[in-house]
Amino acid sequence: MIFDKQLIPKNIDDYNSLYNHSITNPEEFWSQVADSFLWKKKWSKVLKYDFSTPKFEWFVDGKLNITENCLDRYVEIHPEKTAIIFEPNYPENETIYISYKELHSKVCSFANVLKNNNIKKGDRVCIYLPMVPELAIAVLACARIGAVHSVVFAGFSSTALSARINDASCKMIITSDGSFRGNKIIDLKSIVDEALNDCDCVDSVIVLNRINSNISLNNNEKWWHEELTKVSDDCPAEIMDSEDSLFILYTSGSTGKPKGMVHSSGGYMVYSSYSFKNVFNYNDNDIYWCTADIGWITGHSYIVYGPLLNGATSIMFEGVPSYPDFGRFWQICEKHKVNQFYTAPTAIRALAKHPLDFVEKYDLSSLKVLGTVGEPINEEAWNWYNENIGKDKCPIVDTWWQTETGGIMITSLANVTKGKPTFATKPMMGIQPVLFDENGSLFNENNKNGILGIKYPWPSIARTIYGDHERYKNVYFSAYPGYYFPGDGAYRDDEGNYRITGRVDDVVIVSGHNLGTAPIEDIINMHPNVIESALVGYPHDIKGNALYAYVILKNQSKKDDIRTEINQLISKTIGPIAKPDKIQFVPGLPKTRSGKIMRRILRKIACGEKSEFGDISTLLNPEIVDEILKVFKNL
Numbered sequence: 001m002i003f004d005k006q007l008i009p010k011n012i013d014d015y016n017s018l019y020n021h022s023i024t025n026p027e028e029f030w031s032q033v034a035d036s037f038l039w040k041k042k043w044s045k046v047l048k049y050d051f052s053t054p055k056f057e058w059f060v061d062g063k064l065n066i067t068e069n070c071l072d073r074y075v076e077i078h079p080e081k082t083a084i085i086f087e088p089n090y091p092e093n094e095t096i097y098i099s100y101k102e103l104h105s106k107v108c109s110f111a112n113v114l115k116n117n118n119i120k121k122g123d124r125v126c127i128y129l130p131m132v133p134e135l136a137i138a139v140l141a142c143a144r145i146g147a148v149h150s151v152v153f154a155g156f157s158s159t160a161l162s163a164r165i166n167d168a169s170c171k172m173i174i175t176s177d178g179s180f181r182g183n184k185i186i187d188l189k190s191i192v193d194e195a196l197n198d199c200d201c202v203d204s205v206i207v208l209n210r211i212n213s214n215i216s217l218n219n220n221e222k223w224w225h226e227e228l229t230k231v232s233d234d235c236p237a238e239i240m241d242s243e244d245s246l247f248i249l250y251t252s253g254s255t256g257k258p259k260g261m262v263h264s265s266g267g268y269m270v271y272s273s274y275s276f277k278n279v280f281n282y283n284d285n286d287i288y289w290c291t292a293d294i295g296w297i298t299g300h301s302y303i304v305y306g307p308l309l310n311g312a313t314s315i316m317f318e319g320v321p322s323y324p325d326f327g328r329f330w331q332i333c334e335k336h337k338v339n340q341f342y343t344a345p346t347a348i349r350a351l352a353k354h355p356l357d358f359v360e361k362y363d364l365s366s367l368k369v370l371g372t373v374g375e376p377i378n379e380e381a382w383n384w385y386n387e388n389i390g391k392d393k394c395p396i397v398d399t400w401w402q403t404e405t406g407g408i409m410i411t412s413l414a415n416v417t418k419g420k421p422t423f424a425t426k427p428m429m430g431i432q433p434v435l436f437d438e439n440g441s442l443f444n445e446n447n448k449n450g451i452l453g454i455k456y457p458w459p460s461i462a463r464t465i466y467g468d469h470e471r472y473k474n475v476y477f478s479a480y481p482g483y484y485f486p487g488d489g490a491y492r493d494d495e496g497n498y499r500i501t502g503r504v505d506d507v508v509i510v511s512g513h514n515l516g517t518a519p520i521e522d523i524i525n526m527h528p529n530v531i532e533s534a535l536v537g538y539p540h541d542i543k544g545n546a547l548y549a550y551v552i553l554k555n556q557s558k559k560d561d562i563r564t565e566i567n568q569l570i571s572k573t574i575g576p577i578a579k580p581d582k583i584q585f586v587p588g589l590p591k592t593r594s595g596k597i598m599r600r601i602l603r604k605i606a607c608g609e610k611s612e613f614g615d616i617s618t619l620l621n622p623e624i625v626d627e628i629l630k631v632f633k634n635l
Contacts, residue, residue: 058267065237112231121146130179153295182323242266260466267459276306327358406460
C-alpha cells in the first residue's frame with residue numbers, strides 16, 4: 001500500500017471524517033495524499049487557482065516523473081509481480097504476463113526508440129493502436145521522456161484521426177499493421193495512410209506488426225521490432241514539472257469539433273491513483289480488470305495509470321464480449337480469478353439479453369467488487385448485474401466522472417459507503433458537488449432535481465482545451481461563475497446521494513416541469529418488448545417542449561399497442577406529464593464508439609431537420625441516421 005492507512009477509509013464513519021477533512025482543509029488533505037509519491041522536488045504551494053481565468057495549478061513547482069511512480073518504485077519492491085495480464089482476442093492464443101521488471105525494461109527501450117526518432121519533451125505523439133500491451137508501453141514511454149501522448153481509439157475513421165493529429169500538431173504517429181476484433185481483422189495501417197494525406201505535421205511513423213500482414217513501409221515509417229534492436233533499456237526518466245502536460249485526450253462535444261482535454265503530470269497522478277485505491281478497494285495481490293479501451297479516459301486512468309501507480313495487476317483485453325460467444329467476459333473472470341470487474345452499462349444490457357447459460361457455466365466466486373462507467377445504469381441492468389454476476393455479495397460502484405475530470409468524482413466506495421441502484425451516491429474525498437435550479441441559484445434542499453456543479457478544484461481537473469483556452473472557459477466555467485459546470489443534471493436524495501439524470505441539454509422543460517430523460521428511458525426500457533430507448537425534447541406550440549422517444553423493439557408486431565403500454569407505464573411510474581408526445585420505433589440508435597448515444601442528431605431529426613448533422617464519421621453506425629430518417633418520414 002502506497003497510501004498511509006489514515007487516508008483510506010474502512011467504513012462509513014471513516015469516510016465521513018475523511019471527507020469532512022478533505023473539504024474543510026483541502027490543501028492539507030491533498031498534501032498528505034501527495035506525500036505518498038516519489039518527487040524529485042517537493043512543491044512550494046499545494047494549490048493556486050482562479051475560476052474566472054480559469055487556471056489551476058496543483059503542487060506548484062513540484063518535480064516528478066509519473067513513470068517512476070508507476071514502474072521504478074515497484075521494480076524495487078516487487079520486480080517479479082505481474083503488472084499487466086494480456087488476454088488476446090482469440091481465446092486459444094496464449095495469455096501474456098508482463099512483470100513490473102519486464103514492463104520497466106520495455107518502456108525504457110521504447111522511450112529510447114522515441115528519442116532516436118527525434119521525439120523530445122513537449123512533443124505530441126499520436127498513438128493509434130489496438131488493445132495490446134504495446135499501447136500501454138507507448139503511453140508510458142512518452143511519459144518517460146516528457147512527450148505528450150494523444151491516444152486515439154483505433155476505430156475512429158481516417159477523417160477523425162487526421163483532425164486529432166492536426167489539432168495537436170503531432171510529430172509522430174504510432175500504429176500497427178492491423179488489429180483483431182472478434183471474428184474481424186481491421187486494416188489500421190490503411191486508415192493511417194489515408195489520414196496522413198491531410199497531415200503535414202507528422203515526421204515519422206512507428207508500425208507494430210500485430211497481424212503479420214504483407215505491407216511495405218514508406219520512407220518515414222519504421223517497424224517497432226526493428227527499432228528496438230537499435231536501443232538499450234536504460235532510459236532515465238525526464239524530470240517534469242507538476243504542471244507539465246502529460247497527455248491530450250479528445251472528447252466529443254455536443255456540437256462542433258472534438259475538444260482536446262489537457263491533463264497535467266502531478267495532479268493527475270495523485271488523483272487517478274488515490275481514486276483507484278478507494279473506489280475499488282484494491283488490495284495487494286488482487287486481480288483487477290477494466291474492460292474499457294485505453295483510447296478513452298477510463299482506460300487511461302483505470303487500466304494504465306491508476307492501477308500501476310498502486311502496484312496492481314491490471315488485465316488488458318484485446319477482444320469483444322460477444323466473441324467467440326457471450327460468455328467471454330465470464331470465462332476471463334474465471335480464468336484469472338478476477339477480483340474487481342469494471343465495465344459499461346451498455347455491455348451489461350447487451351449481455352443480459354442472452355441466456356444465463358453463458359454466465360452460469362463459469363465460476364465467478366473470486367469477484368469482490370463490480371463497477372460501471374460511461375452512463376447511469378438503469379435499475380433492470382443493475383439488478384441483473386448484481387444477481388447474476390455479483391451473486392448478491394459484491395458491491396456495485398456506479399461511477400460518475402468525465403474525460404475532463406480525469407478521475408472518478410461521485411461513486412460509492414466498495415465495502416465502505418452504501419450503494420444504491422441507479423445512484424452514483426457520494427462524492428469522492430475532496431469533491432464538492434452542488435446543485436443549481438433553472439434560474440442559476442444554488443439550493444440545499446434534498447429530494448430535488450437540479451443542475452450539477454463542482455465548487456472547488458481537484459487535482460486531476462483538465463487544465464485547458466489544447467489550443468483553445470477560450471473554449472475551455474466558455475464551455476465549463478461561464479454558465480456558473482466560480483464553479484465547474486460538467487453539463488449534467490442530478491437528483492439529490494434525503495441522504496445526500498446523487499443520481500445523475502443526464503446531460504443538462506437532455507433535461508427537457510415540459511409545461512414548466514424539469515424532466516430528466518434518463519429516468520423516463522429507464523421506465524420505457526422496463527417494457528418487456530423494448531431493447532433500448534433514447535428521449536429528446538422538441539418544440540411544442542402549447543407546452544414549449546414535448547418529449548420524443550426513439551425505441552428499439554425486440555418484436556416489431558403490435559406497435560400501436562406497445563405505444564399505449566409504454567405511455568401507461570410512464571404515467572403509472574412517473575406521471576402523465578412525462579409521457580412522450582411521439583414514439584418512433586427505430587432499428588438502432590446513433591452511438592459513438594464508446595457507446596454513448598449522439599443525442600444532438602436525434603434532437604435535429606425530432607425537430608424536422610433532415611440534414612446538417614455535422615461530422616458523423618466518428619459514429620459506430622453512421623448508416624443508422626438515414627434509416628431513422630426513413631421511418632421519420634412515415635410517421
